[in-house]
Amino acid sequence: MILLGKKATQIDDLLDRMAEEVQLDKTRRDRMKSSYEAVKEWIEADEKFFKPYKYDVYPHGSVRIMTTVKPFGREEFDLDIAIHLKYGTPHSPERIYNELRRRLNEHGLYRDMLEAKNRCIRLKYAGDYHMDILPGVQEVEYDRNRIMVPDRELGSWVSSNPRGYADWFIAQSNLVKESLLEKALRAENLPVDDFSKKKPLQRGVQLIKRYRDIYFQKDDSYKTSSVILTTIAGQFYQGEDSIFNTVDNIVSTIQNSIGQSYGRLKILNPVNADEDFTDKWDKEPEYYEAFKRFSFHLHSEWQKLKKDNGIIEESRIMKGLFGDDLFVKAQGSQAMEIERSRKSNALGVATGTGVLASTSSLGSIPIKNNTFFGE
Incomplete structure (x- = not known):
């Protein structure tokens, strides 16, 4: 997948690559x-x-x-x-x-x-x-x-x-018909690879679960279960077309719900309302307190990513959330795609923003090949 058009698309491409890397091979x-x-x-x-x-x-x-x-x-x-x-x-x-x-x-x-x-x-x-x-x-x-x-x-x-x-859950994932990445590829007449077809909600859940693993790695005594994270993500998803906005909406809605709820937040089974996935939080409230700290930290870090802090700060935040190795692999995959596009004269810079884009995009200037000693 090539990096395209707008910064939001490029960030989603990076998140997509991290989610692809973290899933079972x-x-x-x-x-x-x-x-x-x-x-x-x-x-x-x-x-x-x-x-x-x-x-x-x-x-x-x-x-x-x-x-x-x-x-x-x-x-x-x-x-x-x-x-x-x-x-x-x-x-x-x-x-x-x-x-x-x-x-x-x-x-x-x-x-x-x-x-x-x-x-x-x-x-x-x-x-x-x-x-x-x-x-x-x-x-x-x-x-x-x-x-x-x-x-x-x-x-x-x-x-x-x-x-x-x-x-x-699949029905919730399909609330969006075409993701931001699919739209970008289609707009620039580029092929869609297999993993870009996975929906933003599915990718968002993968990334939240990986962040959960990083957050609780030193002490997993009260680690939040996958079924709770998956369910709350599906329930709060509003059909966002980007992975970034999907995670942003989920973690923001969690924070709002915690602030507005009397007692604890309850996560019920969406196909069996008699089943409370979080009933353990009543017997052992330490689980709920750990969940609140975990979700608050993710929300705080995600809000920082929404600011224009530059590549170095964004890289530091993503490494902290998802791990150095995962981020470096995804970034390296992006870099290889950029290099292939540059060598084939398919990579340009969008005029006015300086963001990398396909040369087929309107208002983009081709990037010259980087030859030995600039010759």
Whole structure:
């Protein structure tokens, strides 16, 4: 992607590159896809319980909504999988959970990787990721997405809707039809690469999650969860076409909401209003206090980026928010694109602003090639 036209577009290009760099790379995605397919096939081949029933197996969480972020430090990536049995399956939550556990234990490899959790069964893979498998039964016939999942601590079903949540978030992301970067590329008759097609909300969530990882790296005792950050971003998103404005609106609305709320801010599941993702904040208010400090710091730093402080100060702020390595890689990627455009005589300077632009833009002056000793 070439740097285009206005400063706002160039900043969005840099944010886009950082978000692309921070998401799971193709090697990790391929490994997880292979693991997912293998588990799916093993469960589907079960003659004792699963095979006679109708059910779906599908990924949910950040993989499904395309907001993945590479593990930071010693963390592992969490691949979420749902086993969704159709409506009318006549078994208790305990039975379904135990049958899933029994089937995985029958596999020579999975047996040693298995860890029983409260609502899911975890398979721990060598490297930096694990798979959480959530069994559930469709709750009502008229809603194909709502499922009841076993809660071992409660000894009963609890309602969940991972597929409906993903549909909601994707719909929120699609409030904008064409991003600022897509508009800039189309205006200058340049091809759109694959990662520029990701929506500003998806990119904004990736960057906020990475900032969260940086902010809590020294003490993650009360680290804000990804589902809270993703949900609040989706709820506060207003269809902004740029990544920068998306993050700005989200963090500004968070600050306004904290100031106006009586008691604490509540983040409810958008597809199940009975579920409060932040109920832990009542039992352990330290989580809410940490969230307020974290969001206040992001908001303060983001407001500084809105000022014309120059490249050096902007670089310092972005490095502080997202990490030196991530910023340097994104900046280096930009520089390589500029150099390729300059060598092909496709790079110019917009008259009046001095901002880099395509030579196809109106009012731009081509930049001469930088030859040896200026010859």
